[in-house]
Amino acid sequence: MERALSTEEIKKERHQENEKALRDKLMSSSHQSSMAMKKVLTLVFVREPGRILLGMKKRGFGQGRWNGFGGKVEKGESITDGAKRELLEECGVTAKSLNEVGLINFEFVGDPVILEVHVFDTWDYMNSPVETEEMRPQWYGEKEVPFGEMWPDDEYWFPHMLNGKKFEAYYKFEGMDKILDSWIKEKTEQTS
Ligand SMILES: CNc1ncnc2c1ncn2[C@@H]1O[C@H](COP(=O)(O)OP(=O)(O)OP(=O)(O)O)[C@@H](O)[C@H]1O
Numbered sequence: 069m070e071r072a073l074s075t076e077e078i079k080k081e082r083h084q085e086n087e088k089a090l091r092d093k094l095m096s097s098s099h100q101s102s103m104a105m106k107k108v109l110t111l112v113f114v115r116e117p118g119r120i121l122l123g124m125k126k127r128g129f130g131q132g133r134w135n136g137f138g139g140k141v142e143k144g145e146s147i148t149d150g151a152k153r154e155l156l157e158e159c160g161v162t163a164k165s166l167n168e169v170g171l172i173n174f175e176f177v178g179d180p181v182i183l184e185v186h187v188f189d190t191w192d193y194m195n196s197p198v199e200t201e202e203m204r205p206q207w208y209g210e211k212e213v214p215f216g217e218m219w220p221d222d223e224y225w226f227p228h229m230l231n232g233k234k235f236e237a238y239y240k241f242e243g244m245d246k247i248l249d250s251w252i253k254e255k256t257e258q259t260s
Contacts, residue, residue: 148166159198187225
């Protein structure tokens, strides 16, 4: 017959259980981080007083949604060079300078790839936007941004950008429409 455990023995057992739980947690998180892959992307918004340039994505990831211009940073390219290249390729605009406005990490349930999106804006650019195979550009008043036809995260961080505030944010998606978890923090510096 099993005898009752003493208080000391119970404590020891609990301690061992906690240790094991902690070990499992650490192992699974280091496992995850060794599995996790990052894809570095850019997102650029052309600004003018009171209005912002958006593009309707005509194909690929985010098709059918209004967004800024951007895409994957290529090997050997700096993030800002990648941002400028995508802006030019997607709507014919050349940014003379870019302001860093935000950094967003996106996670999709079931996908080990984390998207690290570097968000920029520019007030200093050349050429009028033109439609390309990838994007149909359109100016929107800052108060008429069509959040209903954009990525659902946009409505949370756009106000920070429109107010000239830098931010860092995280969104965990289930599918393309549902945000399960998120945080956002504003940086103290002003961008404009
Ligand atoms: C999940 N919530 C999101 N909210 C807002 N914006 C998001 C986003 N997720 C991705 N984005 C942006 O969408 C573009 C995709 O670019 P994407 O077409 O994949 O890149 P690129 O043009 O290099 O691809 P191809 O090489 O043509 O396949 C890129 O600007 C990226 O920053």
